Amino acid sequence: MEFKFVKSKRGKDLLAYEGFTYRQEKEINGKRIWKCTKYEKEKCKARAHSTEDSVVVISPHSHVPDNGDILKKEITNEVREVAKSTREPPNRIVAQVIKKNVRTEDEEGSVPKIPNLEENSGKSWVRQRQSK
Ligand SMILES: [Zn+2]
Numbered sequence: 001m002e003f004k005f006v007k008s009k010r011g012k013d014l015l016a017y018e019g020f021t022y023r024q025e026k027e028i029n030g031k032r033i034w035k036c037t038k039y040e041k042e043k044c045k046a047r048a049h050s051t052e053d054s055v056v057v058i059s060p061h062s063h064v065p066d067n068g069d070i071l072k073k074e075i076t077n078e079v080r081e082v083a084k085s086t087r088e089p090p091n092r093i094v095a096q097v098i099k100k101n102v103r104t105e106d107e108e109g110s111v112p113k114i115p116n117l118e119e120n121s122g123k124s125w126v127r128q129r130q131s132k
Contacts, residue, residue, distance in 0.1 A: 003015060003016065003017040003050065003055045004016050004017075006021070006070060006073040006074055006077060007073070007077045008023070008073075012024070014037065014073070015032075015034045015048060015050060015055065016070045016073075017048060017055050017057070018057075018065055019064075019065025019066055019067045019070065020036060020037075020038075020046070020057075020061055020065050020066075021036075021037045021069065021070060021073070022034030022035060022036055022037060022046075022047075022048050023035060023036075023037050023039075025047070030051065030052075031049055031050070031051055032049070032050045032051075033047065033048075033049055034047060034048045034049070034050065035047050035048075036061060038061070038062075038063055042061075042062050042063045043062060044061050044062045044063055045059055045062070046058065046059050046060060046061040046062070047059060067110075068107070068109065068110025069110070071101065071102075071107055071110050071111075072110055072111070072112045074101060075097055075098060075101055075102075075111065075112060076112055078097045078100075078101070079093055079094055079097050082096070082097060
């Protein structure tokens with residue numbers, strides 16, 4: 001099963017695997033230890049260990065996987081990335097990114113709300129950059 005990394009709202013790596021997302025807890029000898037992002041909300045105790053090419057999930061999740069959530073994060077990340085390198089209006093960037101990433105009706109249902117994305121790609125993102 002493939003795993004990938006998506007960025008959290010704060011720009012940190014999240015591990016995305018089998019519909020679950022994990023936040024890094026620590027790193028020991030090149031092995032990264034992750035805990036479920038629903039740790040607080042769902043009191044989920046699941047953890048995962050990752051090396052360069054594999055992920056092992058340590059304990060079961062207390063909730064169902066959410067692939068839509070991962071897609072949402074990916075789209076948001078990409079909108080933000082594209083927004084850095086273009087002067088196109090946010091709504092056009094959003095439309096392009098959605099078109100590229102969304103291929104099924106199922107996925108369509110989990111597309112983030114356009115106003116949120118515009119907020120992410122535009123104003124709040126500019127503010128972030130200016131504060132650095
Ligand atoms: Zn969980």
